[in-house]
Amino acid sequence: MNFILIDSEVRTSLLPFTFTRPVAEIRIGILTLREKWEAYLEDNTSFKTEEYLRMKYPIRLAADNIFIDSSFLPTPDLISAIRSLETETALSHDQKIVAYRSSTDISHSDVTSLQQRSYTKPLIRVQNTWDIFSRNGEALQQDFDLITKGRKSAPISNTNRLISPENIFLEEGAKVEYSILNASEGPIYLGKNSEVMEGNMIRGGFALCEHAVVKMGAKIYGPTTVGPYGKVCGEINNSVIFGYSSKGHDGYLGNSVLGEWCNIGADSNNSNLKNNYAKVRLWNYATERFEQTGLQFCGLMMGDHSKTAINTMFNTGTVIGVNCNIYVPGFPRNFVPSFSWGGASGFSTYQTSKAFEAAEVMMARRGRIFDEKEAAIMEHVFELTKKWRKY
Known part of the structure; x- marks a missing residue:
């Protein structure tokens, strides 16, 4: 077949x-x-x-x-x-x-x-962006059971404090020292050659994929996933970060999803709960308006290659497109179209020539090439999203 x-x-x-x-x-x-x-x-x-x-x-x-x-x-x-x-x-x-x-x-x-x-048996389906973090706990447990079945974890250093160690699994080359790992409410999985530096507090479920890093002094609440070659620090709660993205400094990220090759500047924060505790609305590309998610907690959705400057703030339920560069004080609006450059004081178009230069440099740092295929896809996305850029 x-x-x-x-x-x-x-x-x-x-x-x-x-x-x-x-x-x-x-x-x-x-x-x-x-x-x-x-x-x-x-x-x-x-x-x-x-x-x-x-x-x-x-x-x-x-x-x-x-x-x-x-x-x-x-x-x-x-x-x-x-x-x-x-x-x-x-x-x-x-x-x-x-x-x-x-x-x-x-x-x-x-x-x-x-x-x-x-077929009548229950199934999990990813139908909306917020399903990626809201169903992450179930998916993480399924993957953990699949990957670790019949296998034995690599040794875990005795410098760590472990809770429910039977739910903790380290692949070959994974390192963790002087940290607290609590797997009582969900498994903790450290992928091949990943590293949890000293002084971290991690509550499962948590997945750190291959070659990813948790820097010193992070506070991570599950269910959270950090994709391959990702780098995180600060406070993270129930979020999914795709591969090659960095949230490498202090600041809060909650109930959020980051695409690949994103970078969150130091002390950047997102809100995941409205002050009036109302259900969160999120930009819907199909209807071209904000629609109800039915969730009380919903943070930031950020497309590939988007970045923030230091001290950037995001309102509850913010959608950032592909190849955006967010900076300047204040909260940007809750929907930022792809290839936008600016922030609360206004945006301009992030031209593809400049965006591609940044992507080429960033990817080269991780041994990856921004090639003609990547450029052609981005050019097409630039044209697809032009209708939402009013500048």
Whole structure:
């Protein structure tokens, strides 16, 4: 069987993160959605995504294909149901197509006309940006169980204070010294060659992915994830930080999601609770207005390659697009379009030539190349988001 992960209708609800990646490349828990599916399928996958993303995330078709909505989190039982699909048959859950088997890449309307089987067991689905942090605890526990099953943790230094050490797992090369690790309310996972420096207080669930670092004196409340090569410090609560991003100084980040290659300046803070305790509204790219999340706690959503200066402040429920540079005193507005430069006193357009220079330098520091594929994707995002920039 040839497995293809599709974006489905939730892609727009997951902007700005899906401006620069398929849904399958969103990280929740320890692994990305793609990594979860590949682990359960025990096979490689490809992507059915937006045309402009296919240069980096290509589709691979075969004579017999199973297309899977990657916004669902896999389970062993779901995998069994998907593998048992007959040709030109779909599997649905709550009237949503989870997967279908076809010899060709068919349209959405053709998919809904296929013969359908119903899957009734509970599933976790990432449908909105805030699901990434609000469902992170469940996803983290699932990933922890999957990754650590039948394995033994690397030794943990006796300089640390451990609570529920049976729920703490260190991969090869992971280091932690003179810190408090409390895994009584969720697992703590330290990826390969990651490091927790001295004097940290971490309450699970918590995932520190490979080569990521917690600097000295951090206070981290779960469920929180720091992606590969990330760097964090200060106070963090129930947040997901994708790979290669840094919140390396004091300041608060809560109920938030940061994309890749973001940088949060020293003493920057976000609000995650309104003063009147009302439910939080968040910018919706589909309706082009603010919509209810149903959450009382909701912080910052920041797209790839966006950055803040020192002492930047964000209101409850703020959405920052791709390649933004936020600075100057005061609270910027709750929705900042991609490729914006400025802050509370106003914005101008962050031209691609300057944005690409910064991206090239930042990525080179981590041994990565800002190549023509990355540039072409960013150019397309610049044009897609032009309608929201009124400057």
